[in-house]
Amino acid sequence: MLARPERFFEDRFGLTGVAMERLLGGALRGRVDHADVYLEYRVSEELVLEEGAVKKASRHVSQGAGVRAQSGERTGYAHTDDLALPNLEEAARQARAIADQASESAVVAVAPRGRPHDLYTLAEPPISADLNRKVSLLGQVDKTARDLDPRVRQVIATLGSEDVVVLIAGPAGWTVGDIRPLTRLNVSVIVEDGGRREIGSFGGGGRVPFDFFLEQDRWKRFASEAVRQAVVKLGAVDAPAGTLTVVLGPGWPGILLHEAVGHGLEGDFNRKQTSAFSGRLGQKVASELVTVIDDGTIANRRGSLNVDDEGTPTARNVLIENGVLRAYMQDRLNSRLMNTGPTGNGRRESYAHPPMPRMTNTFMLAGQDEPADIIRSVKRGLYAVNFGGGQVDITSGRFVFSASEAYLIEDGRVTEPVKGATLIGNGPEALTRVSRVGHDLALDEGVGTCGKDGQSVPVGVGLPTIRIDEMTVGGTQV
Amino acid sequence: MIDLLGRMLEQARRRGATSADAYVVEDQSFSAQVRLGQVDTVKHAREQHLALRVFVGRSVAAASTSDLSADSVTRLVEEAVSLARITSPDELSGLPDADLLARDVAPLDLDDPVGHDLSPEAKIDLARRCESAALESDPRITNSEGGDFGDRRARYAYATTHGFSGEYRTSSFSLSAAPVAAQDGEMQRDSWYHVTRKRARLDSPEEIGRTAARRALRRLGARRVKTSEVPVIFDPDMAATLIRHVASAASGPALYRSASFLVGKLGEVVAAPSVTIVDDGTIPGALGSRPFDGEGLPVRKTLVVDQGVLRSYLLDTYSGRKLGMASTHHAARDGSGVSVSTTNLYLAAGPADPAELIRSVKNGLYVTELIGFGVNGVTGDYSRGAVGLWIENGELAYPVEEITIAGNLLEMWKRVEGVGNDLVFRDRTAAPTLLIGRMVVAGS
Numbered sequence: 007m008l009a010r011p012e013r014f015f016e017d018r019f020g021l022t023g024v025a026m027e028r029l030l031g032g033a034l035r036g037r038v039d040h041a042d043v044y045l046e047y048r049v050s051e052e053l054v055l056e057e058g059a060v061k062k063a064s065r066h067v068s069q070g071a072g073v074r075a076q077s078g079e080r081t082g083y084a085h086t087d088d089l090a091l092p093n094l095e096e097a098a099r100q101a102r103a104i105a106d107q108a109s110e111s112a113v114v115a116v117a118p119r120g121r122p123h124d125l126y127t128l129a130e131p132p133i134s135a136d137l138n139r140k141v142s143l144l145g146q147v148d149k150t151a152r153d154l155d156p157r158v159r160q161v162i163a164t165l166g167s168e169d170v171v172v173l174i175a176g177p178a179g180w181t182v183g184d185i186r187p188l189t190r191l192n193v194s195v196i197v198e199d200g201g202r203r204e205i206g207s208f209g210g211g212g213r214v215p216f217d218f219f220l221e222q223d224r225w226k227r228f229a230s231e232a233v234r235q236a237v238v239k240l241g242a243v244d245a246p247a248g249t250l251t252v253v254l255g256p257g258w259p260g261i262l263l264h265e266a267v268g269h270g271l272e273g274d275f276n277r278k279q280t281s282a283f284s285g286r287l288g289q290k291v292a293s294e295l296v297t298v299i300d301d302g303t304i305a306n307r308r309g310s311l312n313v314d315d316e317g318t319p320t321a322r323n324v325l326i327e328n329g330v331l332r333a334y335m336q337d338r339l340n341s342r343l344m345n346t347g348p349t350g351n352g353r354r355e356s357y358a359h360p361p362m363p364r365m366t367n368t369f370m371l372a373g374q375d376e377p378a379d380i381i382r383s384v385k386r387g388l389y390a391v392n393f394g395g396g397q398v399d400i401t402s403g404r405f406v407f408s409a410s411e412a413y414l415i416e417d418g419r420v421t422e423p424v425k426g427a428t429l430i431g432n433g434p435e436a437l438t439r440v441s442r443v444g445h446d447l448a449l450d451e452g453v454g455t456c457g458k459d460g461q462s463v464p465v466g467v468g469l470p471t472i473r474i475d476e477m478t479v480g481g482t483q484v
Numbered sequence: 485m486i487d488l489l490g491r492m493l494e495q496a497r498r499r500g501a502t503s504a505d506a507y508v509v510e511d512q513s514f515s516a517q518v519r520l521g522q523v524d525t526v527k528h529a530r531e532q533h534l535a536l537r538v539f540v541g542r543s544v545a546a547a548s549t550s551d552l553s554a555d556s557v558t559r560l561v562e563e564a565v566s567l568a569r570i571t572s573p574d575e576l577s578g579l580p581d582a583d584l585l586a587r588d589v590a591p592l593d594l595d596d597p598v599g600h601d602l603s604p605e606a607k608i609d610l611a612r613r614c615e616s617a618a619l620e621s622d623p624r625i626t627n628s629e630g631g632d633f634g635d636r637r638a639r640y641a642y643a644t645t646h647g648f649s650g651e652y653r654t655s656s657f658s659l660s661a662a663p664v665a666a667q668d669g670e671m672q673r674d675s676w677y678h679v680t681r682k683r684a685r686l687d688s689p690e691e692i693g694r695t696a697a698r699r700a701l702r703r704l705g706a707r708r709v710k711t712s713e714v715p716v717i718f719d720p721d722m723a724a725t726l727i728r729h730v731a732s733a734a735s736g737p738a739l740y741r742s743a744s745f746l747v748g749k750l751g752e753v754v755a756a757p758s759v760t761i762v763d764d765g766t767i768p769g770a771l772g773s774r775p776f777d778g779e780g781l782p783v784r785k786t787l788v789v790d791q792g793v794l795r796s797y798l799l800d801t802y803s804g805r806k807l808g809m810a811s812t813h814h815a816a817r818d819g820s821g822v823s824v825s826t827t828n829l830y831l832a833a834g835p836a837d838p839a840e841l842i843r844s845v846k847n848g849l850y851v852t853e854l855i856g857f858g859v860n861g862v863t864g865d866y867s868r869g870a871v872g873l874w875i876e877n878g879e880l881a882y883p884v885e886e887i888t889i890a891g892n893l894l895e896m897w898k899r900v901e902g903v904g905n906d907l908v909f910r911d912r913t914a915a916p917t918l919l920i921g922r923m924v925v926a927g928s
Contacts (some may be wrong), residue, residue, distance in 0.1 A: 052820055059572035063565050064546040066557070066819040070531075084528040087550040100528040103604060137570050157637065160741050196742050196862065203742060205862040244866070247890065247926035277887070278519070278628055280664055280673065358529060395857035397869070401673035404707070404886050406856035406869035422575035428858035428867040428888050430926075449582055480858065480867040480888025482924045484713055 011173045015045050019089040026175035027099055029073075029091070038102070040338060043094065043175045044315060046357040050168035055144040056160065063137075067149070070357035072152035073395045077099040078340055083360040117180035118348070120310040120319040120482065125215035125305045132167040132189035133215035140165055143225055144189075151229040155237060159203075160196040160228070163230075165189070167216070170317070174317040182317035188212070188308065188464060190453060191219050197236040206236025209411075210451030212308045224443075228451075235392060235411050237348030238423045243442055245412065245481025251384050253476045254428025255391035255448050256377070256448040259386045260446040260467030263298055263368050263406040264456065265396040266433045267291070271325050271333075272351070272363040273340035274459075275400050279338065282403030282434050283331065291331045292437030298326040301334055302350055302366030307368035308452040309466035316361050320350035355461035365456060370467030371479055373443025377471040378441045382418040388479055389413045389420050403433035406480075426478040436474065485510070485641035486649050492557050493645050498582040499502040501538040503579050503645045506590055507777070507817055508534045508552075514604065519630040520619075526604065536818045538564045541572035548819030562761040576805040579779065579782055584811070585648045586782035590775040593768045596655040599683030600637055604652045607633045610611035610659060610689050618663035619691025625697050629663035629673060634658045635683070642817075648780035656771065657683045661693045661778065672706065674853075677912060679717060681769050684703045699852070702873065705802035706885040709927040715848035715891040716873070716889055716923045717841055720906060722851045723915035727761055727831050729893055731913075732787055732797075732861055735814075738802020744895055745864035746794060755897035761789040763798065763814070765827030772828035772912035778815035783827055786812055792898075800824050829862060834903025838917040841880035841902045849925055851889065864893035870925075896920050910921035 015021040047069045055351030065298035068086040084097035093107040124196050147163040166190040175181045192209030208231035210224065219225045254262060265285070266375055275281035283291065292298070301322025302311050311320045316338050324332050336344070340363055353364035383387060389412060396407030408428045413420045449468035489506045496504040510532045517524040528674030533559070537549035545567035547560045608727040615631025623639065634657070641651035660677035676696035718726060730746075738744040746754065755761075767773050776782055779801055787795045800815035800822050816825035839890065851872040858867035865889040873880040891899075904917030 054820075058572070060570070060917045061544065061574050061577070062546075062821060063567040063571045064548070065548065065567060067549040067551060067560075069551055078522075080523050081525040083525060085531075086529070087531050097528070103526070137567075139571055160743070163740065194743075195601060198742065202860050203747070205743060205860070234811055239533045245890075246889075247924045249928055259567070272488070278629065279670070280627055282671065358531065360525065360527070397855040397857070399673065399855065399871075401671050402703075402871075402885060404855070404869065404871070406858070406888070408856055408858035408867065425863075425865050426858060426860055426867065427890065428856050428869055430856075430887055430888050432887055478708075478888060478926055479867070480890050480924075480926045482867075482890045482892075484711060484924055 011171050011185060012181055014171050014432065015173050015314065021045060021089065023093060023175065023181050026181065027179040030177040038075045038077045041177050042074055042316065044072045044357055045173040046070060047171045048168060048315045049133055050166065052164065052166045053140055053144060054214040055148055055163040060141050060147050062142055072095065072357040072360065073097040074360055074484040076225055077442045079343060081339065081360055082226055084098045085358050087323050098449065116181060117176060117178065118317040119321065120331045122182060122184065122319050123303055125303065125310050125312055126187060128187050129217050130215050131169050131187040133169045136449050143219060147193055147229045150226055150231050153195065154230055155197065155232045157197040157237065158195050159198045162194045164192045169244035182313050184312045186213065189214060189216065191225060191228060191466045193232040193452065195236050196230045197240060201242050202240055203267045204236045204239040206232045206239065208232040212306050212452040213310060238411060242423040242425045244483040246479055246483045247481040248479065249476055250479050251387035252474045253381055253387060253389045254386060254469060256446045256469055256471050258450040258467065259390060259393055260450060260469035261393050261396050262369055262405050263469065264365060264467050265407055266431060266436045267298060267326065268365045268368050269398050270400050270403065270433050271335055273334045273336040273344060274363050276334050276346050277340045281400045286331050289331055290329050291434050292326050292329040293440040295443045296326055296329050296373040296437050298368065298438050299323065299371065300325055300365055300368045304367055307367050307449065307466050308454065308464045309364065314352045315354045316348065316352035316354060319350045320366055323349050334417060335365065337361050339362050353463050355463055358373060359461045364458065364460065365451065365465050367466035367468065369447065369449060370433065370470060372445050372447035372470045374445045375442045377444040378445050380444055380473050381415060381420060383442060383473065384415045385417060387415040387417050398433065399461065404430065404443055405433055406430045426482065428433050430478045430480060436477065440472050440475035441475050442459045446470050485639065485644060485651060488552065489641055489643035489649065492561060493643060495558065495561045496536065496538050496565065499561055499777055501540055501756065504536060504538040505644040506536045507640065507642040508532065509638055509640050510541055511636055513634065514607060515632065515634035516608045516611045517630045517632050518608060518615050520628055521616065523608055523613060523708045523898035524630055526623050531632055534638065536560055536564050537821055538568050539578060540565060540568040542575055542577050543568045543571045544577050545571055545822045547818065554699040554753065562913060575801060579812060580781055580801040581646055582646045585780045586650065586776040589650045589652055590782065592773045594773060594798060595637065595679055596682045597654040599655060599657060600635055614659055614661045614689035614693045617690040618661045621694050621697040623669050623699055624665050624701060625663045627660035630710065631661045631693065633708050634873040642780060644780055650776055654774050655681050658690055659686055659692055661696040663697050663700050664841055667704045670704060671886055672700050674703060677770060678706050684736045703871065703883045706883040707926065708886050709884050713847045713922055713924050716920050717845065717848065717850045718918045719852050720908065720915055720917055722854055723831060723918035726915055727829060729859055730761060730828045731798060731829055734798050736797060736799040736807060736859060737824060739797060741807035743862050745826040747860065748855060749794050750797065752893060755789055755791050755792040756900040757792045758903045759789055759792050759897060759900050760832040762780045762832060763788055763826050763829045767808055767828050770828045770909060772826065774827060777813045778817035780823055781811060781813040783813055789866065798824050798826065799908055827912045828909065830907060831903065831917045832873060833905050833907035836902045836904050839903060840882060841917055841919045842875055844902065845875045846877055848875045850880055866893050866896065887925055887927055889923050891923045896923065
């Protein structure tokens with residue numbers, strides 16, 4: 007399996023390990039602290055159903071190489087989408103230009119430690135599955151959604167699949183490859199009732215075969231969840247405005263962790279000391295009920311990787327343990343400058359981008375509480391079970407995430423649905439207010455995409471039901 | 485490039501396409517980031533992208549690649565044609581009528597033939613000067629996420645099987661700084677930038693750096709405020725985010741899917757009479773200008789909202805046909821086909837001096853940054869995290885953070901009580917200072 011990416015680039019583009027070694031050795035020897043070449047070949051496909059028919063289909067191929075040279079804190083990066091060797095040499099020359107101002111340090115880059123995982127070898131990758139089966143599934147999604155409720159006006163179902171072959175080569179002749187399948191089915195419905203319109207969306211996927219959507223009738227659940235959410239929102243009242251106790255449901259609400267602590271614990275911000283979490287290792291940043299993990303090694307998950315985009319095997323990293331900050335997420339550059347080791351979090355969107363520390367699957371460990379008891383413990387509050395996106399200002403620590411499905415809690419009971427509202431908090435404080443953690447940890451369905459510095463990568467999140475004693479809810483009901 | 489497109493379209497026809505269109509983009513870019521005076525990251529790139537859309541009868545499919553070799557182009561054509569055989573026919577699909585196509589490529593002065601001619605060292609130096617100006621402007625500026633310079637030159641070509649072909653070049657230059665201010669254990673980051681099509685028109689690095697520093701410094705000492713319903717003033721960049729939400733809701737695909745709060749609102753009052761929103765792709769040298777849209781139709785000036793009344797949607801050919809209207813020449817292309825995008829979108833300047841608008845508010849919020857995605861395009865419900873300055877008795881009194889602002893976009897636009905006279909095109913979307921009479925600010 008590990009030989010395959012190497013043979014792929016050799017057969018198709020004549021790029022052998024020896025050629026890579028010569029490229030890095032010749033152009034960069036003796037001038038830089040680290041150098042590598044990242045080769046990527048990506049095929050993706052998207053089918054879109056709307057108004058009952060698949061009217062849009064597209065297929066994309068992209069290929070390219072990124073050459074990186076690092077010296078001290080400096081990074082030179084050049085990329086090209088022409089994989090001919092002379093182009094790579096030119097890219098290496100440009101990447102090196104920056105290193106010319108560097109000290110006399112020799113190339114010290116060593117091969118990544120540890121073996122790559124084998125988390126998503128598939129007999130049939132999703133992109134190879136029969137197109138007619140895919141078109142027919144989208145048709146069934148449409149019919150199911152419309153049959154569920156007469157108020158459904160529009161169904162938009164999208165099935166995306168991709169296969170990415172990567173090969174990372176270092177200066178001492180080492181290479182690490184990976185083949186990464188990924189797929190996602192998303193269903194959005196517009197419902198209309200007496201002039202009021204609403205939207206509901208649901209989806210899922212992962213590094214799984216096409217049949218994943220058929221197993222356990224997942225596609226049916228995606229369709230019915232989208233309809234259910236849209237219909238619930240039709241009856242939603244204005245959300246409250248102000249500080250409230252908030253209960254988050256399991257699964258996707260884990261986006262809280264991604265925004266409140268995840269980004270702030272990425273190595274680059276902490277090396278530069280621009281994060282609200284800078285210099286706080288060993289300190290208490292959350293309630294003792296809170297343990298947060300970033301784990302890139304869970305089989306078939308959207309955020310998982312056999313190796314990161316610098317060739318380092320991914321790992322299960324404990325970020326916060328019983329409330330105490332334990333570790334940052336690192337790539338090679340930032341771990342070298344901070345005198346720690348890479349954690350398997352060096353990721354990039356594509357060959358056109360240099361890697362940086364990024365999350366994989368970020369979640370909170372389960373606690374002891376019964377979810378129903380957690381809700382019962384709240385006199386007046388908000389119960390939020392589905393979210394749109396979130397964002398964080400890592401320097402001030404302020405983060406937001408937007409509830410798309412939420413309910414009022416009154417006297418320990420879940421009552422009326424409320425309109426979407428943004429929740430805002432302060433990263434280093436928010437998790438200190440976690441007072442209950444349920445036993446129902448769930449990971450999300452496989453839809454997350456994280457953006458940082460213009461680069462998007464697939465990620466996962468997870469959460470048990472938790473109670474946060476105080477959070478600002480951005481509704482309109484004063 | 486036009487030859488390559490011509491050959492590919494011919495190949496598509498031979499393989500069974502009834503009609504087709506294709507575009508190619510070639511671009512070259514450079515960026516430099518300097519942090520604390522030292523070079524942090526330098527990026528060089530050369531990229532190309534070829535995309536094809538084919539119609540087989542009334543069925544359509546698209547394919548794209550970054551590999552322009554002959555073999556790859558042949559594969560691309562085969563894939564697009566075979567994909568079009570599995571999609572459902574749609575009688576409204578197809579290229580625009582040939583007589584609507586742009587006859588010539590309007591000279592819009594979008595490239596800078598001399599501006600790119602600068603050594604990497606000189607480009608790095610611009611980034612360094614920009615960051616230094618921020619770092620040196622105040623002792624409380626203690627750290628930085630860097631100063632950045634970037635330039636990009638691109639060449640676009642587009643051709644169709646029904647006779648259109650055109651190409652044009654663009655340039656862009658950007659310079660920015662993102663300093664961090666600190667005081668009493670509090671850290672605040674902010675940034676400032678400038679983007680232009682001509683390097684000579686870039687603001688000076690010192691001016692950008694000092695503005696970035698001022699913006700970070702004024703956030704120090706931020707407090708939370710009590711939840712209340714108050715007037716909210718959006719600074720020009722934040723007001724521009726509000727007109728982007730209008731443009732999304734006015735775009736054809738959102739409308740024919742009923743996924744917009746502007747469904748059925750054409751000809752109706754959707755904003756206060758002081759609100760006029762324009763999209764103008766014909767402004768020479770502007771960042772959003774282009775000679776023809778993604779389907780070869782000449783760009784023009786569109787009055788979207790005229791004195792509060794919704795006058796036009798933003799349509800490509802297909803969404804226009806779906807709505808029984810003509811394209812407004814707003815087609816944009818990506819590898820998957822055609823979508824809708826704005827060109828230079830702006831809120832027309834009003835009569836008010838921005839300082840006057842602030843003075844008119846007794847107790848309210850001046851917003852300088854918004855975060856999060858809490859905008860429901862179907863209902864117009866709006867709830868976002870905000871950073872800004874609190875206004876007390878007509879004065880910017882102190883910085884505030886960890887608050888949200890919420891309302892509904894249709895109501896917010898009707899509650900506009902002041903439009904500033906300070907419209908400046910700093911980006912593809914621009915707006916002057918905007919005063920909304922009442923919104924809910926949630927805090928403690």
